[in-house]
Amino acid sequence: MTVTHIVSFQFKEGSSPSLVKNGLTHVFAVNFKDKEDRNYYALEDPVHLEFVKWSEDVVTHVLAIDYVDGDFGDHKL
Numbered sequence: 001m002t003v004t005h006i007v008s009f010q011f012k013e014g015s016s017p018s019l020v021k022n023g024l025t026h027v028f029a030v031n032f033k034d035k036e037d038r039n040y041y042a043l044e045d046p047v048h049l050e051f052v053k054w055s056e057d058v059v060t061h062v063l064a065i066d067y068v069d070g071d072f073g074d075h076k077l
Contacts, residue, residue, distance in 0.1 A: 005037035005045070006030055023061050038066065 010029040014020055019027075032038040041048050042064075 005032060005040055007033055024063060035068065 008029075008031045010027070012027050012029075014025055014027050019025075030041070032041065
């Protein structure tokens with residue numbers, strides 16, 4: 001099976017005290033080429049949707065953060 005819409009994927013145990021304090025113990029970092037690929041993955045990808053359904057019985061808290069590299073909106077750095 002080829003997953004062409006995912007550029008990179010990492011799964012790690014969280015080590016940030018602020019995350020662990022708030023019950024977030026593990027991190028999935030998924031990178032996409034663009035918003036369209038991210039939206040497909042989040043809203044349509046049958047494998048991802050099945051994983052989400054399965055994980056509801058295992059995972060108690062999920063925090064998803066979406067951003068585009070280099071896009072700071074109206075904010076300048």
